[in-house]
Amino acid sequence: MEEEKRTVRxxxxxxxxxxxxxxxxxWGLTEISARIGLHKSTVHRLLATLEDKGFLIRDEATEKYRLGLRMLELSAHLTRSDDPAVMLLPEMEGLMNRLGETITLYVRDRTERVRIQAVQSTQAIRRVAPVGARLPLAVGASSKVLLAFADPAVRALVLTDPSWPSAVDRSGYEKQLDEIVAAGYATSIEEREPGAAAVAAPIFNRSGKLVAALSVSGPSNRLTYEVMKEHASYIMEAARRMGAMLG
Structure with a gap:
């Protein structure tokens, strides 16, 4: 049975x-309707149901919706002893103390990467990395790591996806991925946003499966290519230790 036939609309x-x-x-009713492309009457019924079940709360004054307490109840059961975001946090904190820059953990979700954990730098000028952010796989050190070390089928799927930005040359990007595999880490300077740089390494579990990308990011005037090259050995070593912790 095809995947789309197994879903409930x-x-x-x-x-x-x-x-x-x-x-x-x-979010307001009209905003949600425009964002997801459904008629307002349909969205209104969905919102009423989600509000009734406690997943959303409606502000009577503004007539806007926000997440309800039921979401907190669910998230309370998300943190488990085998959750990489929890298990690897002490190692991330140690790496931040050693390198002085923001440390982040990314996983791939289809054609995007998701930030699942972060330890912010304590420096006055630093890279701020909010947990939960979704970013494209076309740019950035972590994106390149998640594709470079992925199964060939996954790499092909992402690179041929219609959403791939036309400004990013696929063949040139794929060549970068091969170079990253050989080096064991990836770097990026101002690829996604001006003034930011990052270096990332893959985390494999004990079965050899790619689990996440470990990234160190900061201002590009501090994280120069030479500095990132020096940091790479520490990041790869930390990534190896983290992988040994995962089943």
């Missing part, structure tokens, strides 16, 4: 509504 629509709240905290 009403559930998909309700989840699309909830996913709006990954972008900002409050």
């Amino acid at each position: 009403a559930v998909e629509r309700a989840l699309d509504v909830l996913l709006c709240f990954t972008a900002k905290e409050e």
Whole structure:
């Protein structure tokens, strides 16, 4: 049976509504309708159901919705002893103390990467990395790591996806991925945003499966290519220790 035939459309629509709240905290009916491409009457029924079940709260004054307490109840059971975001946090904190820059952990979700953990630098000028952010796989050190060390089928799937930005040459990007595999780490300077740089390494579990990308990021005037090259050995070693912790 094809994947799309196994899904329930009403559930998909309700989840699309909830996913709006990954972008900002409050949404109005009209805004959600425009974002997910559904008629306002349909969205209104979905919102009423989610509000009734406690997943959303409606502000009577502004008539906008925000996430409800039921979401907190669910998230309380998300943190488990085998959760990489929890297990690897002490190692990330140690790496931040050693290198003085922001440390982040990314996983791939289809054609995007998701930041699942971060330890912010304590320096006055630093890279701020909010947990939960979704970023494209076309740019950035962590993106390149997640594709370079992925299964060939995954790499091909992402590189041939229609959403791949036309400004990024696929063949040139794929050549970079091969070079990253040989080096064991990836770097990026101002690829996604001006003034930012990052160096990342892969984390494999004990079975040899790629689990996440470990990244060190900061201002590009401090994280020069030479500095990132020096940091790479520490990052790869930390990534190896982290991988040994994962089943």
